[in-house]
Amino acid sequence: MGNRVRIKDIATKVGVSTALVSYVLNGKEKEKRVGNELVKKIREAAIELNYQPNQIARSLRNGSTKTIGLIVADIAIPFFGQLARVIEDEAAKSGYTLILGSSDEDANKQNSLINTLSHRQVDGLIIVPADGTCNQIANLQKRGMPIVLMDRYFPELNVSHVCLNNYQASYEAVGHLIKKGFQQIGMIAYQSGMIHMRERIGGYRKAMETANLSEYIKVIEIPYHFTRIQTEKTIEQFLDDNKEIEALLFATNSLTTAGLNFINKKGIKVPDQMGIVGYDGNEAFDFFYAPITIVEQPLAEIGTKSVNVLTDLISDPTKIIKYDLSHFLNIRNSSS
Amino acid sequence: MGNRVRIKDIATKVGVSTALVSYVLNGKEKEKRVGNELVKKIREAAIELNYQPNQIARSLRNGSTKTIGLIVADIAIPFFGQLARVIEDEAAKSGYTLILGSSDEDANKQNSLINTLSHRQVDGLIIVPADGTCNQIANLQKRGMPIVLMDRYFPELNVSHVCLNNYQASYEAVGHLIKKGFQQIGMIAYQSGMIHMRERIGGYRKAMETANLSEYIKVIEIPYHFTRIQTEKTIEQFLDDNKEIEALLFATNSLTTAGLNFINKKGIKVPDQMGIVGYDGNEAFDFFYAPITIVEQPLAEIGTKSVNVLTDLISDPTKIIKYDLSHFLNIRNSSS
DNA sequence: CTATTTCGCTTAAACGATTAAGCAAATTAA
DNA sequence: TTAATTTGCTTAATCGTTTAAGCGAAATAG
Numbered sequence: 209m210g211n212r213v214r215i216k217d218i219a220t221k222v223g224v225s226t227a228l229v230s231y232v233l234n235g236k237e238k239e240k241r242v243g244n245e246l247v248k249k250i251r252e253a254a255i256e257l258n259y260q261p262n263q264i265a266r267s268l269r270n271g272s273t274k275t276i277g278l279i280v281a282d283i284a285i286p287f288f289g290q291l292a293r294v295i296e297d298e299a300a301k302s303g304y305t306l307i308l309g310s311s312d313e314d315a316n317k318q319n320s321l322i323n324t325l326s327h328r329q330v331d332g333l334i335i336v337p338a339d340g341t342c343n344q345i346a347n348l349q350k351r352g353m354p355i356v357l358m359d360r361y362f363p364e365l366n367v368s369h370v371c372l373n374n375y376q377a378s379y380e381a382v383g384h385l386i387k388k389g390f391q392q393i394g395m396i397a398y399q400s401g402m403i404h405m406r407e408r409i410g411g412y413r414k415a416m417e418t419a420n421l422s423e424y425i426k427v428i429e430i431p432y433h434f435t436r437i438q439t440e441k442t443i444e445q446f447l448d449d450n451k452e453i454e455a456l457l458f459a460t461n462s463l464t465t466a467g468l469n470f471i472n473k474k475g476i477k478v479p480d481q482m483g484i485v486g487y488d489g490n491e492a493f494d495f496f497y498a499p500i501t502i503v504e505q506p507l508a509e510i511g512t513k514s515v516n517v518l519t520d521l522i523s524d525p526t527k528i529i530k531y532d533l534s535h536f537l538n539i540r541n542s543s544s
Numbered sequence: 545m546g547n548r549v550r551i552k553d554i555a556t557k558v559g560v561s562t563a564l565v566s567y568v569l570n571g572k573e574k575e576k577r578v579g580n581e582l583v584k585k586i587r588e589a590a591i592e593l594n595y596q597p598n599q600i601a602r603s604l605r606n607g608s609t610k611t612i613g614l615i616v617a618d619i620a621i622p623f624f625g626q627l628a629r630v631i632e633d634e635a636a637k638s639g640y641t642l643i644l645g646s647s648d649e650d651a652n653k654q655n656s657l658i659n660t661l662s663h664r665q666v667d668g669l670i671i672v673p674a675d676g677t678c679n680q681i682a683n684l685q686k687r688g689m690p691i692v693l694m695d696r697y698f699p700e701l702n703v704s705h706v707c708l709n710n711y712q713a714s715y716e717a718v719g720h721l722i723k724k725g726f727q728q729i730g731m732i733a734y735q736s737g738m739i740h741m742r743e744r745i746g747g748y749r750k751a752m753e754t755a756n757l758s759e760y761i762k763v764i765e766i767p768y769h770f771t772r773i774q775t776e777k778t779i780e781q782f783l784d785d786n787k788e789i790e791a792l793l794f795a796t797n798s799l800t801t802a803g804l805n806f807i808n809k810k811g812i813k814v815p816d817q818m819g820i821v822g823y824d825g826n827e828a829f830d831f832f833y834a835p836i837t838i839v840e841q842p843l844a845e846i847g848t849k850s851v852n853v854l855t856d857l858i859s860d861p862t863k864i865i866k867y868d869l870s871h872f873l874n875i876r877n878s879s880s
Numbered sequence: 881c882t883a884t885t886t887c888g889c890t891t892a893a894a895c896g897a898t899t900a901a902g903c904a905a906a907t908t909a910a
Numbered sequence: 911t912t913a914a915t916t917t918g919c920t921t922a923a924t925c926g927t928t929t930a931a932g933c934g935a936a937a938t939a940g
Contacts, residue, residue, distance in 0.1 A: 562896090563899075572899095597897080
């Protein structure tokens with residue numbers, strides 16, 4: 209893009225100073241009392257020369273890039289892709305553009321992403337924080353960066369967040385299974401110290417305890433970096449070791465996929481031999497012979513709220529806003 | 545981020561000029577013969593003050609933002625999410641960061657995205673172009689912007705691209721169905737003038753003609769903005785009008801999903817009553833009782849090549865590089 | 881008719897970094 | 911001893927915008 213047209217070129221062409229051009233192109237011609245004729249000439253010259261403002265120069269001068277950094281676990285995962293899309297649209301409404309990064313739930317990657325984005329002077333960050341990155345977030349906040357944590361947060365930190373009320377969601381999901389007559393309900397979760405996973409497991413436990421089913425509590429936590437095959441093997445081992453299990457709560461979409469795949473192979477009948485509830489829907493599950501009961505997250509609300517909270521923080525960095533949104537339990541055949 | 549540390553703060557602390565600090569922090573201390581003691585002091589001061597370079601200022605001065613704009617149809621669609629991820633990683637290897645936009649296959653949206661990104665001085669663009677945006681791309685190129693078209697391109701334009709060889713892919717997919725004994729093969733496509741769809745349809749036609757099955761050629765083209773329900777209705781109508789059809793080629797993942805959903809509801813048996821081949825895999829299809837034969841695209845290759853071509857173009861804007869990559873026909877039960 | 885206000889524009893600094901050019905002191909060469 | 915070179919640093923321009931401050935000329939007020 210060598211032959212870029214600058215404000216100076218317009219100024220030269222019209223025969224005025226760059227200040228006037230800037231005033232006019234920013235719509236301040238009244239306020240700055242620019243003569244009507246010049247306003248017209250400047251506008252025409254800008255169009256004629258095909259002037260395109262340099263947002264970088266503007267950012268440097270204004271101290272604001274009109275840019276939001278979004279760090280998710282992996283943009284290839286539909287859940288985050290869908291969130292990113294909502295965020296993109298909502299951000300655009302306020303003139304913000306998205307800079308994207310995937311952390312792979314890895315603290316080091318997240319750290320370098322945060323550095324990259326903050327060097328690029330993003331006006332704020334929406335982060336799906338990885339396990340063990342509490343300090344990173346705390347430091348960021350101390351340095352005055354507007355941050356919104358999404359999907360999970362650190363209870364020990366006073367940072368804005370927009371998340372699901374995971375405890376309540378699991379509690380109700382398991383309650384539903386119990387009401388349907390299942391008692392020996394197991395849970396397949398990810399190995400993570402992060403609050404969202406702890407709460408999903410906690411809600412499950414609480415529901416079991418409340419129904420006097422504590423003795424049947426069985427949770428397996430699968431490491432995030434396990435391959436699909438390793439995951440299926442682990443689930444197989446878990447079910448072999450606990451043949452009495454009648455129903456399963458899966459803590460994420462991909463765990464549900466892996467689990468169903470295994471259940472399919474083994475010829476286990478859903479829901480007769482095994483009741484199923486999973487987090488986060490997926491077109492995939494429509495094709496399973498028994499449509500799957502799903503804990504649905506309000507994706508659009510999570511995305512828009514995250515952006516709105518962030519723009520609030522950008523204008524007032526002292527604010528702290530926290531949302532724990534409600535799920536919707538979409539009941540289908542797999543749990544009846 | 546009010547209290548940012550600038551190079552000037554380091555310079556003041558150490559008692560030198562900003563030039564020296566810049567030289568040292570950019571590793572030019574040898575070349576610029578900076579004294580060993582000062583090098584050490586400057587490094588220490590930078591760490592002590594927690595200096596974070598301002599990439600915006602650097603970009604303005606250097607005329608390069610180390611930023612790539614990525615415009616896809618919709619980042620929420622897993623195909624594009626996966627591509628975005630590959631691109632993100634490959635770009636990071638060369639120090640580039642991604643700025644993201646979704647066009648919804650809409651020419652106007654794409655236009656404003658291109659403007660936004662080019663005002664932000666991206667060093668280059670990877671675009672999945674929307675229908676009817678040939679002029680936009682041509683203008684961009686004329687203005688000297690490095691561009692790589694991905695997934696589709698404009699044959700009438702001499703612009704770099706990385707795409708699938710869609711003609712070949714459809715041709716082989718249909719050839720496979722014919723070899724399996726299907727004759728009355730229909731195709732469900734999107735209504736689009738874009739080359740990728742034309743070629744997918746063209747390859748289908750050619751395969752049918754080659755096998756002397758021209759009389760059975762039946763294609764329906766569904767508008768992109770149809771809802772899931774409208775799409776299913778349209779497919780239903782198509783199959784009602786053409787009850788003799790024995791097999792279907794679906795031109796995209798979401799069409800396959802809609803189609804299978806309908807076929808499921810109607811109780812049509814796959815592959816006995818209907819053979820199926822679809823583009824682009826999806827975990828969903830693993831759960832369909834008959835695993836679906838898929839035209840798989842080399843996602844990783846498309847993504848990495850796109851980035852590599854773009855960085856090539858950035859260093860030499862006169863280059864034009866075109867890739868038409870090969871698919872992999874993953875044959876499963878739905879087509880045998 | 882002079883003093884004040886308004887009008888319409890220009891000047892120049894600033895944002896934070898990079899880097900060509902230059903300059904004094906120290907060193908080496910002749 | 912003088913000239914030339916090397917060393918180690920500083921100065922200042924630059925990238926493209928924005929915007930406070932200022933300055934004549936014209937208009938209005940007194």
